[in-house]
Amino acid sequence: MKIEMKGINKAFGSNQVLKDAGFVLEDGEVHALMGENGAGKSTLMKILTGVYTRDAGTVIVDGKEVIYKSPQEAEKAGIVFIYQELNVLFDLTVEENLFMGKEITKGFGICDKKAMRKKAQEAMDKMGVKIPINAVMSDLSVGQQQMVEICKALMVDAKVLIMDEPTAALTQSETEGLFKLIKSLRQKGVSIVYISHRMEEIFELCDRITILRDGTYVGTEKIKDINMDDIVRMMIGREIGVRFPARDAKIGKEMLRVEGLTKGKTFKDVNFSVKAGEVLGVSGLMGAGRTEIMHAIFGNLPFESGKIFIEGKEVAIKNAREAINAGIGFITEDRKTEGLLLEKSISENIALANLGKISDKSVVKKSKVDELVKKGIDEFHIKCFGPDHECNNLSGGNQQKVVFAKWVYTDPKILILDEPTRGVDIGAKKEIYSVINNLAAKGVAIILVSSELPEVLGMSDRIMVVHEGKITGIIDAKEADQEKVMTLATGGTL
Amino acid sequence: MANKTAAVAAPTNKKSWTSYIGEYGAFIALVFLVVVISVVSPEFRTAGNFLNLLRQATFNGLIAFGMTCVILSDGIDLSVGSTLALSAVICAKLIMQGVPAILAMIIALISGTLLGVVSGLLVTKGRLQPFIATLITMTAYRGFALILTDGKPISNIAKSIGDRPNQFAFKLMGKGNLFGKIPIPAILLIFALVVFFFVLNKTTFGRKVYATGSNAKCAKLVGVNITKTKVIVYAISGFMSALTGLILISRLDSAQPTLGDGYELDAIAAVALGGTSMSGGRGKITGTIAGVLIIAVLNNGMNLLEVSTYYQDVIKAVVILVAVLSDRKR
Ligand SMILES: Nc1ncnc2c1ncn2[C@@H]1O[C@H](COP(=O)(O)OP(=O)(O)OP(=O)(O)O)[C@@H](O)[C@H]1O
Ligand SMILES: [Mg+2]
Numbered sequence: 162m163k164i165e166m167k168g169i170n171k172a173f174g175s176n177q178v179l180k181d182a183g184f185v186l187e188d189g190e191v192h193a194l195m196g197e198n199g200a201g202k203s204t205l206m207k208i209l210t211g212v213y214t215r216d217a218g219t220v221i222v223d224g225k226e227v228i229y230k231s232p233q234e235a236e237k238a239g240i241v242f243i244y245q246e247l248n249v250l251f252d253l254t255v256e257e258n259l260f261m262g263k264e265i266t267k268g269f270g271i272c273d274k275k276a277m278r279k280k281a282q283e284a285m286d287k288m289g290v291k292i293p294i295n296a297v298m299s300d301l302s303v304g305q306q307q308m309v310e311i312c313k314a315l316m317v318d319a320k321v322l323i324m325d326e327p328t329a330a331l332t333q334s335e336t337e338g339l340f341k342l343i344k345s346l347r348q349k350g351v352s353i354v355y356i357s358h359r360m361e362e363i364f365e366l367c368d369r370i371t372i373l374r375d376g377t378y379v380g381t382e383k384i385k386d387i388n389m390d391d392i393v394r395m396m397i398g399r400e401i402g403v404r405f406p407a408r409d410a411k412i413g414k415e416m417l418r419v420e421g422l423t424k425g426k427t428f429k430d431v432n433f434s435v436k437a438g439e440v441l442g443v444s445g446l447m448g449a450g451r452t453e454i455m456h457a458i459f460g461n462l463p464f465e466s467g468k469i470f471i472e473g474k475e476v477a478i479k480n481a482r483e484a485i486n487a488g489i490g491f492i493t494e495d496r497k498t499e500g501l502l503l504e505k506s507i508s509e510n511i512a513l514a515n516l517g518k519i520s521d522k523s524v525v526k527k528s529k530v531d532e533l534v535k536k537g538i539d540e541f542h543i544k545c546f547g548p549d550h551e552c553n554n555l556s557g558g559n560q561q562k563v564v565f566a567k568w569v570y571t572d573p574k575i576l577i578l579d580e581p582t583r584g585v586d587i588g589a590k591k592e593i594y595s596v597i598n599n600l601a602a603k604g605v606a607i608i609l610v611s612s613e614l615p616e617v618l619g620m621s622d623r624i625m626v627v628h629e630g631k632i633t634g635i636i637d638a639k640e641a642d643q644e645k646v647m648t649l650a651t652g653g654t655l
Numbered sequence: 656m657a658n659k660t661a662a663v664a665a666p667t668n669k670k671s672w673t674s675y676i677g678e679y680g681a682f683i684a685l686v687f688l689v690v691v692i693s694v695v696s697p698e699f700r701t702a703g704n705f706l707n708l709l710r711q712a713t714f715n716g717l718i719a720f721g722m723t724c725v726i727l728s729d730g731i732d733l734s735v736g737s738t739l740a741l742s743a744v745i746c747a748k749l750i751m752q753g754v755p756a757i758l759a760m761i762i763a764l765i766s767g768t769l770l771g772v773v774s775g776l777l778v779t780k781g782r783l784q785p786f787i788a789t790l791i792t793m794t795a796y797r798g799f800a801l802i803l804t805d806g807k808p809i810s811n812i813a814k815s816i817g818d819r820p821n822q823f824a825f826k827l828m829g830k831g832n833l834f835g836k837i838p839i840p841a842i843l844l845i846f847a848l849v850v851f852f853f854v855l856n857k858t859t860f861g862r863k864v865y866a867t868g869s870n871a872k873c874a875k876l877v878g879v880n881i882t883k884t885k886v887i888v889y890a891i892s893g894f895m896s897a898l899t900g901l902i903l904i905s906r907l908d909s910a911q912p913t914l915g916d917g918y919e920l921d922a923i924a925a926v927a928l929g930g931t932s933m934s935g936g937r938g939k940i941t942g943t944i945a946g947v948l949i950i951a952v953l954n955n956g957m958n959l960l961e962v963s964t965y966y967q968d969v970i971k972a973v974v975i976l977v978a979v980l981s982d983r984k985r
Contacts, residue, residue, distance in 0.1 A: 459876075461875075480875075480880075481875055481876050481877065481878050482880060485877070491876065493876060499872050499873050499876055500873060500876075501873060502869040502874070503869075504936060505865070505869055505936070509862070509865070512862060513874065513877055513879070516862060516863075523858050523859045523860060524857055525857050525859060567877070
């Protein structure tokens, strides 16, 4: 299927998001769509699939001009969109999600459970993922939910598959699985639009790339004719220099020590420590228990045994409030459900985490809120129309910056970051790395949980690897490389 | 990157006129109603009727303010009417047994607050759905009120109060006037409006209420004590119900166990009319007062125009439907 989008304009209110955007998708190619956070990639795809209406421009599919009025209509034409923000029904099972709206019936609206289970299982097997089809969605990890979404798209025999940052929540090995799948789909003639902020993926996977900047079409190139620096220059209009900025932090005394932390099968006998000014990278496969360990430290997940020491003193943290009071900050992995009040403004989100700072005897001081929020928007370069911008309408990367801002201003002594750069563009990533470095330089102890190996390798002082709830190794970053970390992550020894 | 931020920041969010209708829809509807009824009924326009209307609005208003807090936190309080009755009956009982009226009234307010706390604890610690939790307390409190009074009204309360100051205090709640004109209940309503506006908009507690209703998981992770916040909103609702109960028995000079029956519906209707989201996190106390006044004006106007009571309910339903639908268009 060939798709041509030309001269697309779109404004939300007075915010002109797309101006003269477009691209051409050829039959059976994997086409990368790149651009900074807020460049309009998701919006362009939402216009293609009828989620949003366009103000101007044409969409030509296989030579015919079309306007899809709804995603269902686009889906019927064979264009399936896997959204950046997962679109799953959390209370239902995997199978129910897969067949939502397209249930197999025995007639009279009676569901044929058996047939659906069988088909769901087949689809899962074909993808090579092991997710129980009768599991309830909310019990799955974000990565698994993502796989279910992809599975759902594959089940409708899509001719065009749009993936908006599909690997953001996947680990290395799952990403590899997904890539195999994408490549086999391409061979079958399926065209794929691939949106990602991960350069390595673009070069491994894609045939051509289109770049958007500020909602405008910049250019399309063959991947083999272009390098990373070219892409960055097209994306942001200038060079950004080294990917991981140098850190000038003195490693000081021990800030956090965890001894024998255990919770059933989730994690067992976890021992590690982090020092002031140090960045401890945490690597592992999805579901290895990294996130759970962090939640336990933060008092958000009860554990069976083990001790936690902060600055040498044992603490018994029972909830998030006590963790914050003890000087811990926690940027959680899932910004949609845990990180943000989505329907609230940037201002309200940053203020909520800093109620002490912005109030005087429980009375909120508007001037203090404005000051803090303005600082946050400036410091983190949050792209928005102002403090009152609703977080729902921010691009993914900018949402993450809001989460970052709200936690940094709580002045934590220990900051836990769970996938902090997920869905963040390359320029903004570097800004976040700089923020991490600045915090470390100020003596904050940082735990950086990340599934992006280059990031862990590039940013950490030491790397801790978790496999099935156990720590399989803590290695000095200077001696670490991709292979060593992967070996440990899959349960091997060095 | 920085310069681009500025470029995007420049065009601020200009609102279209339709969004203003959404935001002030309840007020526009209120003005429209007042104008129409004023034209048709000269009696409606009198100052006397206006004060009367304000007094009638008080009962629903005070309860609806508490209800707004509860609904903002993603809850609902069906027990307001029963809480009102039980607190009122407790107050009347105590007075009849010779407890000084002022003390009895304070005890009633504390009781109402504690009754709210019970609902709050059922919702948080008991993990019951707010609807079910308060359905339980609603039924239980009504039962207690009936048991305490043996199902009979307690009458002539004021007369049984021996000393002057206490009698004055009791009568003041429902029958008192400022400058011989402005009813005390109306003053309480305005005072409560100011307090609620302040608390919801200017305090950290207000922020916590909105955050709890918006995304409790997220709020919890930044240190908001969800349990405490929820218990407090139900306590507030209980207190407001008890306060309303005191005004009612002072006015009627009698306390019936069936007092406040069905009040929860008018309160919820007012909150909904005011544009507050039933799933929490979004809404304004100013919207609620508009909703309260719409209902009061409708009731008052239809009575003056001698609309049959059968039709009154239908008309009310239509007004609520139209208001809520237009609100949704936002
Ligand atoms: N429904 C909406 N209402 C108002 N503004 C919106 C809406 N949806 C998107 N925007 C704005 O449009 C711009 C482009 O957003 P979009 O989500 O398309 O960016 P993106 O390129 O996908 O970014 P990211 O890489 O961060 O996902 C952003 O500035 C965003 O704030
Ligand atoms: Mg996007």
